[in-house]
Amino acid sequence: MPGKWKVEDITIGATMETTFWPNPVKHSEFRYRATHLDGKRAPKVVLCDDKRIRQGVPCMVRVVALHKPDRPDRGMIEVEFVHSLSLKLEGIYIDPVVSRKLQILLESGLNILLDGPQGCGKTVLARAIADSLGMRFVFFNCSSVIEATDFLATIQVRASDSGQPITDFVKTDFLHALEEANLEENQTQPYLLFLDEFNRCQESARNALMPALDTTRQIFNPVTNSFITIPDNVQFIAAVNRGNEFSGTFGIDAAQLDRFAPLQMDYLPPKEEIKLLAGRHPEIGPKMLQTIVHIADRIRHTPELGAGLSVRATEEVCVYLKHPLMQDNQRRMLPEVLQSSFCGRFAGRWNDVSSDAGAVWAIVQDALREADTAQKKKNAASS
Template sequence: MAIDLPNEIDTMIKHKRPTDTDFDYLKTEGGYIPYDETILTDALVALAQGKNVLLKGPTGSGKTKLAETLANYMAQPVFSVNCSVDLDAESFLGFKTIKYDDNGQQQIDFVPGPLVQAMENGHILYIDEINMAKPETLPLINGALDYRRTVTNPLTNERIVAKEGFNVIAAINEGYIGTTRLNEALKNRFIVFDISYIGGEQLKTLIQSETALNDNTMIDRFIQLSSDLIEVAEQGKIAEDAASIRALIDACDLAAVIPAKRAIQRAIVDKLEDDREKEAVRNVADTLFE
């Protein structure tokens, strides 16, 4: 579902798009369906103005899909970094390796990482789960995130200046095991967007367009299942993972072929570790499906 952007925003974005027509394939229908349409338009304004965007929300709420959709509207390829506690400078910047020239002589070669490639090409860098990275790693990219748009690569001592069009989109799940509180100096370099689970007609549109399920009665029951699971998750009785829209989509796909309760068991329940959480999800499903 494409969003009709206000003229002034559409003009801003077009001016920021690369002129290379090879990127036209990115400007497609579909993508993230927002529960609040202003999230998409406001994030596009921020990117068009050269600002960094931070997407904050629970797992499965569509943060990665929103990042892909923003890139589509901007007609920009994306370089991605998936953060973890093992993330180091090389994961962002690249690494040195040995290669051989035509005479068989060894040479030290540098293989650029996603940050360097995005900066040098003027493309988008997507940093997933940025608050899982070690606090000492992230300051390496501070210069790329502020007005300087530069970093000094400690592996090569090269000063890298971002090409026009370079943008950063990051995503976080707050409160998860393995995550840390995002440094305020780093957070201040972003425009922050709270991303919530979608529901109602938006979720119905997503299920109809992204899954094999076409039984409207069954779709309505899955929408109610999603709403009930989100409520139970907010009460702290189940993990947010159980209310993931991503897991719900998987369950809908399976339910097009197998019984709905079995689909929910495979796509949602079996992902959980706690027996009480599993039982809570089954109880919710029992109220909606035979």
């Protein structure tokens, strides 16, 4: 919608769509500036200072004041932030209710805890959020954390010129990101600090993060021996995987949990998984994809099994079957492939009926038999 608004077209109280970028004017009381309203050029710059604004992400604003309306060369339109427009996450399926909650949490800057079975898309979701919202993505795997200080620095020992051992602190990406985010010139650059496998680090180490996650917004920096501030432009998202097998290791205590807004995730609905795989592996026909995902879905809905079955597993089956070495015999090769890609992800052996892998193999065989019978019936009916 090209064109330009006149000053008299802009009414106080009107709600309009716009997209903000950092205000290039240094030391302005408004951090964000926009040039368009509802797709047309605004008669004056549009300014706002709300920290919920994400640069480059369209949002709705309400006009609060028109400053210097009669001066063509000066003035501004002051607006207040209403809400961001829907999150658009490229290539990711997210449950619509979870998506809405996620958007609200991101706008409010609360720490988010993604809780879902293995391979349900927690990590790709966090990356997609960062991409979509123009945030700098910082990945930090908590399973390597043993001491509280490991979040920010690791100690490395090296030999000095005299051969004496010297210990150095090596900053982690977590600390680099905090230092960067604290710089004056980065105040409008949002950072997404992703704490993966949050439940896998030592409880005592996790406690060190508590003041970073509450209103204190500080964490002890072992390199400078002082506390470093967690600025407002840093958003934490943590991920935990509490599959059945790992329920014993989900040791996050109530106080730690309480510092996050938990969001439960699950595997994609079969229809969406088929769509996702069809997009990534067009060489596999729709019927075959349906069979693969249907079997995975059955396995995922068998509560006795110790773990979930990741989308990586269904992808792996596609990778095998589309390869020229298998492409001509996809149907015949399928059981073999499922033996390794599905059964192989569970404890025990596919041919040991008392093990999880054996139970998965039984599900696979049942499902393949049913699919064959259904196909034979269909063929008979059409002949």
